Amino acid sequence: MNTLRHDDASAAEFRDALVDTLLANKMITSPVVERAFRTVPRHLFVAEGTPLDVTYNVDQSVAIKRDPDGVIISSTSAAYIQARMIEQAELGPGMSVLEIGSGGFNAALLAEVVGPDGQVVSVDIDPEVTDRASELLDATGYGSRVTVVQADAENPLPGLDEPVDAILVTVGAWDLAPAWLEHLSEGGRIVVPLRMNGITRVICFRREGDHLVSTSAEVAGFVPMQGRGARDERVFLLPDRNGHHVKLRFEEDVSADVSLLDGVLATERTEVWSGVTIKHGVSFADLHLWFAALLPGFCKLAVDEGTDMAAERKGWFPFGVVRGDSFAYLAVRPVPEGGGVEFGARAYGVHGEAAAAAMVEQIQAWDRQGRDVEPTFAYWPTGSQRPEFGKDTAVLVKTHGLTTIAWPSAADAAAGQGALHNPEK
Structure with missing residues (x-):
């Protein structure tokens, strides 16, 4: 557990300055997310001795655990992308959310956003990470508001009997596990750092019938998924x-x-x-x-x-x-x-x-x-009723389905460049 206790006033100043920056840059856009970031003490969830200016930096992640080669395998994500992902999910009081990839701080933010009538479940494959998250959540008063589970989230989670309103994946994913979609309610949102041929976008997908459609996307990088969902280069x-x-x-x-x-x-x-x-x-x-x-x-x-x-x-x-x-x-x-x-x-x-x-x-x-055009994304699970994808749509084949990417004007580009690469053809 992080026993470091910076001067409360000093930590509060750094925290408020961070939130002011997030607001000014429109990374936080709702009062409930602003209140969560002003409330949860980020400095009590990072490694002991981490300076406050590093802890409360807007775009700097903080390592939690490294592998024997020194590669970061768990971290507290940069504040800007944590704020954006919660905003993308459109969370609010009374909602239920599943977090895939634990650390403690983000789960505490989620608990503040959904409030006492909401539900937060945080899962991670690494027992050291879940033990640490549980300890820090207990120490900061969030232990009773977050259920921490040690498991490979590629599998359905026992005890999660009702579909959740949102899923936030806080590790880099190459594909969407069928278990995630089983846990997601109709109309629910999943925010996931999805790797597409080596390039990651943090995409918010909304469930629409048998597939998912994007509502927003952000640029960020994440440590890769472990367990059955891992994908090596x-x-x-x-x-x-x-x-x-x-x-x-x-x-x-x-x-x-x-x-x-x-x-x-x-x-x-x-x-x-x-x-x-x-x-x-x-x-x-x-x-x-x-x-x-x-x-x-x-x-x-x-x-x-x-x-x-x-x-x-x-x-x-x-x-x-x-x-x-x-x-x-x-x-x-x-x-x-x-x-x-x-x-x-x-x-x-x-x-x-x-x-x-x-x-x-x-x-x-x-x-x-x-250029300067926002593409739209969709995810089509295996077994879904897929339309005939036009030449303005790029198709990436995944293990459990297809990811499609479309630019609004890509049809004109295709006419000059030949048909876009479509693995199904």
Whole structure:
């Protein structure tokens, strides 16, 4: 248990400053969520000794547990995304909510939001995490208002007999477990950090009959799901001339023969530029999602220090595409007179220019049809009555169903680029 007790007035000042920032940035939009964040002492749920400025930082998560390699496997999420997820779920007094992934603090917030007549159940696969959450909830007065369960939430939870109004998943999920949908009421909402070909969006889905439709989405990252719902990436190492590696990380099944890339880093690098620009400080996270949905062969990249790519780190981003014996990755170069940067692609391999051109074509399509446009998402469980998906809809096959992503104007983009990648065809 965290026995650290910062001066109450000092902690309250940090907490109020955090809430003021969340309100100003419209991350908190309802009085009931504001009151919860002003009430629950976040500093009593993080590791002892964590400074108040770190604890009450708007966009900084705080580690709870690491694996033997030092990788974070449980954390208290950044305050902004906790606020957004509760707002996305549209929770209020008297409602019932299931939290998948425990830590204690978020469950206490939920207890404040649903009030004494509501119900909060928090489940985690790790007994150390649930023991810690239970202890901290007891110590802060929320023990009687939150039921903590140690279990793999991929399975139906015993004792949860009535459907809940909302489910908040606080770990990165590759798919939606059928058990979650069994626990969700008709018209209920599930807020889940859903991984789609390596790119995560925190999506609020509303249940509509036999499927789910999105009502909102946020950009954030989460520690990955453990247990039966875990999904490992496939990582391929490309050695350079000095024995360092570029790592290609695929989340979907790799249909191409990646062995064709042996020795690719010894080839001459090529590049293709798109003419598409963006100003400094402007987010282009929607381009990442566009790639993940519409660019066959999409992967994420990581590089060892010592590689040529590492030395040029400020000029590229870790999103790539494989085309046979070649691969390309997203690059930028400055626009004259400080106007921002231009997107393009750099590539290695005999057919590197073609790989770079494929990425640039999607950059240009995104600029025409997907830029600053909010896509909509849907989830179709196995057995649901699915419509005929049009060419304006990207389809990602999951274990227990399909995720679809649609941009309002994607049909026009498809006419110029060919039909979007649809795994069912």
